[in-house]
Structures are given as structure tokens and as C-alpha cells.
Amino acid sequence: MRRLFVRLARDLMLVPLTAVLVYLLVMHLPYRQDSDRKIASSEAAGRSKLEATLGRGGPLDAWVPWQRLLSGESLAVRGERFTAEDFTRAVGQSLSLGAVALGLALLWAFAFALLRVGLARRRAGRVLEAVPGLVFGTPLFLLAVVAALLAVALDVTFAGSRGLAAAVMAVAPGTFIGVVLSDALFAERARPYFVTALAKGLTPGQAVWRHALPNAVPALLDAAGPVAASLLAGSFVAESFFGIKGFGLVYLSAARNVEPGVVVVATTVFASLLIVVSLFIELARLFVDPRARSAALEPER
Amino acid sequence: MNLRAKVGGAVLVVLLVGSATSALWTRVGGVPDCVFGLDPLFPYETVCSQTLGGLWRSLALGLLGGAGACALALVLALVSRAGGGVVDAFVEKGAELFFSIPDVLVLISLAFVARAVQGGESVSLPWMAASLVAIGWAAPTRMVQNRLRSLDRLDFVTAARALGATEWRVLTRHLLPFAWDYVFAIFLLRVPAIILTESTISYLGFGLPLSEPSLGKYIGDHWRLLTGEDWLDVAPAWLLLVLVVVSFHWVGNGLLERAKKVSP
Amino acid sequence: MSAVLLVEDLSVSFGGVRVVDGVSFQVPVGGTVGVVGESGSGKSVTALAILRLLSGAEVTGRAYFEGADLARLPEATMRALRGARLAMVFQDPMTSLNPGLRIGEQIGEPLRVHSGATKAQALREAERLLGEVGVPEPSERVHAYPHELSGGLRQRAVIAMALACGPNLLLADEPTTALDVTVQAQVMEVLVRLQRERQMGLLLISHDLGLVAERCETVVVMYAGQVVEQGRARDVLRSPRHPYTRGLLSSLPPLSGARARLTEIPGVVPDPREPLAGCRFAARCALAQPRCRAAKVEWTGTGPDSGVRCHFPLEGAR
Numbered sequence: 001m002r003r004l005f006v007r008l009a010r011d012l013m014l015v016p017l018t019a020v021l022v023y024l025l026v027m028h029l030p031y032r033q034d035s036d037r038k039i040a041s042s043e044a045a046g047r048s049k050l051e052a053t054l055g056r057g058g059p060l061d062a063w064v065p066w067q068r069l070l071s072g073e074s075l076a077v078r079g080e081r082f083t084a085e086d087f088t089r090a091v092g093q094s095l096s097l098g099a100v101a102l103g104l105a106l107l108w109a110f111a112f113a114l115l116r117v118g119l120a121r122r123r124a125g126r127v128l129e130a131v132p133g134l135v136f137g138t139p140l141f142l143l144a145v146v147a148a149l150l151a152v153a154l155d156v157t158f159a160g161s162r163g164l165a166a167a168v169m170a171v172a173p174g175t176f177i178g179v180v181l182s183d184a185l186f187a188e189r190a191r192p193y194f195v196t197a198l199a200k201g202l203t204p205g206q207a208v209w210r211h212a213l214p215n216a217v218p219a220l221l222d223a224a225g226p227v228a229a230s231l232l233a234g235s236f237v238a239e240s241f242f243g244i245k246g247f248g249l250v251y252l253s254a255a256r257n258v259e260p261g262v263v264v265v266a267t268t269v270f271a272s273l274l275i276v277v278s279l280f281i282e283l284a285r286l287f288v289d290p291r292a293r294s295a296a297l298e299p300e301r
Numbered sequence: 302m303n304l305r306a307k308v309g310g311a312v313l314v315v316l317l318v319g320s321a322t323s324a325l326w327t328r329v330g331g332v333p334d335c336v337f338g339l340d341p342l343f344p345y346e347t348v349c350s351q352t353l354g355g356l357w358r359s360l361a362l363g364l365l366g367g368a369g370a371c372a373l374a375l376v377l378a379l380v381s382r383a384g385g386g387v388v389d390a391f392v393e394k395g396a397e398l399f400f401s402i403p404d405v406l407v408l409i410s411l412a413f414v415a416r417a418v419q420g421g422e423s424v425s426l427p428w429m430a431a432s433l434v435a436i437g438w439a440a441p442t443r444m445v446q447n448r449l450r451s452l453d454r455l456d457f458v459t460a461a462r463a464l465g466a467t468e469w470r471v472l473t474r475h476l477l478p479f480a481w482d483y484v485f486a487i488f489l490l491r492v493p494a495i496i497l498t499e500s501t502i503s504y505l506g507f508g509l510p511l512s513e514p515s516l517g518k519y520i521g522d523h524w525r526l527l528t529g530e531d532w533l534d535v536a537p538a539w540l541l542l543v544l545v546v547v548s549f550h551w552v553g554n555g556l557l558e559r560a561k562k563v564s565p
Numbered sequence: 566m567s568a569v570l571l572v573e574d575l576s577v578s579f580g581g582v583r584v585v586d587g588v589s590f591q592v593p594v595g596g597t598v599g600v601v602g603e604s605g606s607g608k609s610v611t612a613l614a615i616l617r618l619l620s621g622a623e624v625t626g627r628a629y630f631e632g633a634d635l636a637r638l639p640e641a642t643m644r645a646l647r648g649a650r651l652a653m654v655f656q657d658p659m660t661s662l663n664p665g666l667r668i669g670e671q672i673g674e675p676l677r678v679h680s681g682a683t684k685a686q687a688l689r690e691a692e693r694l695l696g697e698v699g700v701p702e703p704s705e706r707v708h709a710y711p712h713e714l715s716g717g718l719r720q721r722a723v724i725a726m727a728l729a730c731g732p733n734l735l736l737a738d739e740p741t742t743a744l745d746v747t748v749q750a751q752v753m754e755v756l757v758r759l760q761r762e763r764q765m766g767l768l769l770i771s772h773d774l775g776l777v778a779e780r781c782e783t784v785v786v787m788y789a790g791q792v793v794e795q796g797r798a799r800d801v802l803r804s805p806r807h808p809y810t811r812g813l814l815s816s817l818p819p820l821s822g823a824r825a826r827l828t829e830i831p832g833v834v835p836d837p838r839e840p841l842a843g844c845r846f847a848a849r850c851a852l853a854q855p856r857c858r859a860a861k862v863e864w865t866g867t868g869p870d871s872g873v874r875c876h877f878p879l880e881g882a883r
Contacts, residue, residue, distance in 0.1 A: 142524075192661045237501060
């Protein structure tokens, strides 16, 4: 048990470490001296604006942008104001969008997986096999374009449409999970214990539900990491395309307009989110796989 | 190799040769001659030259990025195998960490750095290729490491060690020959992924310049035309993108299957 | 019918390739029949074909279980029989048990499926069954996962699972092959004891002729998909009539006597895809004659449950 806690603590330590590293990197970039770039309009003046907003750039100053944020001041070095309120609003938009997208992705994944397993030997199944190739072979924004075209054809407004955005975001992760799940189900169906279940008198459906599916879940969890990443990335495109002012859009404009403060905060938040998600998945895995659980809870030899 | 792989290979050869010689056949006798006319967003070039130029730029980025990433992956995997224990674990953890960060995020960060340091609204082709290598090395490294590890467990390798072969000899004489095919197949499969990621990043505004776009950048800027009467200005680019991606997939998968058959 | 299982002319083909050819035998009520053969002889496929658990196979012939032809039953009826009236024990308990479920749940599952037992009832019965198969501390072990048990205990759990609903016929496919030698005997003891107590028919499939001859009343010897010899265990052991059976017996290393080279049967099992005109064993038989390679061999019955498939069956004790 103690070993588990130690590992968790060690992983969580990455969060403040990332915050400091990102801060140091961003503060020490050789910013371009350009007349229309406000950071360095003249060396001394520009540099001091940067330092006034975000601290002097030493490792102990990493908390300065966060302090500014918490006290309600703007993080912007050049242009528009960016306060904690803007931040939380953007995060809220993204989280709600992401949650809907995740839900849709899981629904689509299960439907796809069950269809694929059910239709495996029939002709319709062959058509289904082409779907993943099509999905992964299309860049996300093209999917968005297709969705937009459909919306126009069906006379539905697509600008600001959260539903469409979530649907577009859900396609690739959903297909990915669906493929992983159905592959895992196929693999479990080929295992001897599946034959044992049939020999006990279960219907194939019962055997899949009671035996194959629970054993396929760990494979799903392994796929969850790339899926989470894909959803985060998809939010960039979806928010940009459908004009939703979420966190992704904040990051995009910060990168475009070269706003160091916002970039520091945004990158740290993203990285921390990834760390927390992967921790969560590790814990979930222990919950689901009895062998991993025994291994993790073993006392140190 | 199966039929799909052969078809894919043929298409790729045609595309590669066609894009390389495109300069020749979009200008006949010095006069630009294109069915679709001039590029609406950049009227100094024709749709044809932008599309074909986009094709070769996308291919160049994909091949350079893929080759760079896979070469780096191979080196890292070999080093970690030769170094053993700690080095192996370190490389593996590093690749895993990197793998979990979304590509788009890394590319945007790199674009931010480029803008902060260089200024300008777009990145150059070499910088884009380098960024693509930076995001592309993690997955192949993990795959090659796993491959080397599973090859390592085969009996003939253990036999070689029992006969007194040095680690270096085992690596070069026994493991590497089985790894080449695999690495090449992975490289071919990486290329479409890189081209697609690049097109996404271009769409988001961090790609190549408007005057010399990649296929992705071109589509990303012109997609609105699809709803109007100028839709033919975008369609060829989209078609080419799909062809490139599907062909690389087919050839890559065909080679991967063959590489896997040679040893388990 | 005095036979709990009567197999008549059972043949199994996969995509035109015949792997089981005209197999016939019967298992009397409460009797023990052993099916012996090397890998590729078709013995496991025969068992799976009886239970109709083969996918993608063409099965012809008849398999009467308590008088009803299993091949003709609707799938729902077949399902009601599987695990309830006829059950199967598989070779490797590590892979034939679900690694993610506790063994109590798995043992009790047939009861829940067939008798409508509740989870609690099934668990209690599972505990009782574990005790019956000789697992120590059954009340604790019933909550264990398969990987927490040793090989022998696992296989006992598998046996308990097969016996949960009190079947009249048990098909055991190499039940001890995956176990350590020291444990094999123990598990066989459990199997045979339970068979006797419950007067259950037992079809024991193995590559080990010694094991089968020791525990079974009747022995069926299979080679390349066909039954080549059948008879009472004592008779087959003492005076085998088919050269293959004699070869199998000779290849068992003797525990006493002078040191000598181990005799082996040269050659390999023929590829089922290659059509053979005559006897399938001819290529490896030391006593083969021209007729053996040319003419198809018919079954020569020497009694109700015995016979041999050979042009020149051996006479006398070995």
C-alpha cells in the first residue's frame, strides 16, 4: 500500500515541477526585438514590461503569474486583458464541451465495437472495417468541414453549435476506442476460457457480456491515454472551427499573439491535466485488473 | 505483398514523380496554363501550381519528418538496448511521457517559440520538418524498442549469447537484420500521420506561408470555397491528400504484415 | 439404452479437410472410456464435436446422448444440456479459467445458468464442491482468483465447475497433461473417485496410454482421425492387435530390466489434406504389406466394444 502512495505522490510532484520548468523556458526565450512587438520595443522598456507582469524569471518567481491570476489582475503583456475570470470561463466552456464529446465518443465506441463483433463474418462487416481507415485518414478539420457542409445542407446553423463541435471531436476518439474494444473482444473470444463458458451452457452473447467484456476493459484503459490526448487536441480544432471561446482558443491566440504569461499558465494547466488523467487511469487499472492489484499491493521484499 | 500494398505503391510512385516534375508541366513554354485558373487567395500562382506544389511540400515534410523521426527512433532504441537496464528504462519512460502529450500542443508551443524568436506569421519548411521530427520520435521509439525486446527473447539470440557473442555482435548480427523491415514499415505508416498533423496545425494558423503552402495549409485556407461555385479550386487538393494518406497506409501495412511474418 | 453416450460414424471436416473420420464408440452408464492418440489424431476435435462447440466445421454422423441425437437438437436444447447433463474439463486450467473472476463465481455459474440459483446459493454450493474435490480451506479458496492457486488446485476447481450440476457424462480432455507429474496422480484420483461416487460416464482423452489403461474400462485408440483399435483395457494392454498400439506400448520406457534403446515409431502423422488410398499408418508400420498401402481398411469387430482396423491384425500377447 505504501509503495502505491509513494508512486502517486511522486507523479503528483510533476505538476509543480512542470510549472517551474515551463516558466523558466518561456521567460528565457530570446524574444525578438521588433518595433511592432511590444515586448521589446526598446530593450529596456520591453524587458521591464515582461518582468513587471511575470516576475524576474528566476525559479522562485514561477509563482508570480499564478499570484497575478489569483488577485484578479491581467496576465497580458501586450494586448487584451486576460484575467482569472476569462480563464475560468474558458475552462468551463472547454470542460463542458469535452464532457459531452467524451460521452458521445463512448457511445459511438460501444456501438461500433458491438457492431463490428456482431457482423464479423458477414459482408456488412467488411464495410465496417473501412470506417477506421477513413476516420484516421482524415485530418480533424476536414471532418469539421464535412460536418459544416452537412449542417449547411440541413439548414442548421453551425457557428457556435456545441453539439456539432462535440460530435466532430467525438468521431476519432470514439472510433479509436471502438477499434481497441472490438480487437480486445475478438482476442478474448479466442481464449480457452471463452470455450469453457460456452461448454457451461451460456449463450455466446452471455459469454461475451459476462466473460469477454470485463477482461477487455484493461485494454480500453491502455487506450484511454491517447484518447484523452486526442480529445484535448480535437478541442483546438473544434473550438477554432465552430467559434467556441474555450481554453483551446485561448491557447491558440496566446501562441499567435505571443503572450508569454498566458502561454505559461495554459501549458502548465494542460500538462497537469495530462498527469492527473494518467494517474487516474493507473488507479482505475488497479481497480479493474485483479492481477495488477495483487502486484501493486504486495509488501516490499 | 498483397494487392492493396501494390496498388498503394504504384499510386505513390506516380504522385512522387508527378510532383517532382510538376514544375515542368504546369508551365508550357513559359506561360502558366491551368484549367482552374488562379489561386483566389494568392493570385500570383495558379491553382495547379499551388496544388502540385502543395503535394510535393506535403510529401517532403512527410518523408523528411518520418525519416528523421524513425532514424532517431532506431538510434535511441539501439542505444537503449546496448546500454541495457537504466538507459533502457529511461528512454522508455521518456518516450511514454512524450507520447502522452498531444502532438498539436507540442507543435503550437514550438510555433510560439518560432514566433517569439523569429517573428513572422508562418514557419519555414525546415523548421516545420524539424518540429514534426520532434513530435514524431516517441511512438516509433517505443515500437522499435518493443520489437527488439521481443526479438531478444527468441531462442537463437539466447543461443548466440550462450556461445559467447558480445552484446554488440548480438545487436548487429542477430537483432538488427530483423528490425530493418519493421522500421521501414513503421516509417511508411508514420508519413501519413505526420502529413495529417501538419495539415491540422496549418489549419490552426501555424503552418507554412500562404504563398508556398502544403496540401493541408491550402485546404485549410480555402475550405470555405467548398460551399460556393469555386469548389473545384479545393477539390483536387483534397483528393490528392486522401490518395497520399491511403496509399502510404496500404503500402505500410502490407510491409508491416510481411515484417511480422518473418519472425513472431 | 444402457449407453449414456453412443457415437456412430462421426466425421469432422474443416473446409474439406477431414480430421475425424468415421469414429464410433460408446460410453456405458457409469463407465469409463479412454481415448488415446498422439497430437493431431483428432481426439480433442471429437470431444468438441460431440458438444457442438466447433465453429466452422462440417460434422456428420450421430452422437446419441441418453438416447437423443445431439447433432439434431436445436441449439437452445443443446445449451440446456451443456454444463448441466454433460460437461467438459479442459487441458490447461490456467487458460480455461477466466483470470478476472473469482473461482467461486465460475464454479457456481452453471448453477445460476441452469438451475436459476441466486449468487449466494451458487457460492455456497461452490464452496461445498471445492470441499468435495479435496481443496483445503474451501471457504477461503472460493474467493480466490485463478492465479492465486497452484496448478493442481486449479484443475480441481475446474473439475468442481464441471460437476456443479451433476452431469451424467464428463468429457475430460487431457485433464492432467498441463500439471506437474507429482500432482497428476492426485488429480486423477479425484476424478476417478467422483466418477465412481456419482456413477457418471467418463470419457478420458489422453496421449498417455499407460494412464488410460490404468483408469479406464475400455480403451479407444485413435490415429490420424480414425479409430484403429478398441477393446477392454486389460486386453488391449496385454495383447494389442494394431501395430500402432503395440508401438505405443513398446515406446513406454520400462522401469526395470536391462538398459536398452527406447523404441520409437518412426515417421510422422500423415497430413490430413493428402488423400491416402490404403491404411493411414502404413508409412510408419514395420509390418506393412503392399495391400496395406493400396486397399482401404475396414473395421473388424471382435466383440460389442472391441475391434481393430488393420489388414493384418496382430495375434497373441506381446
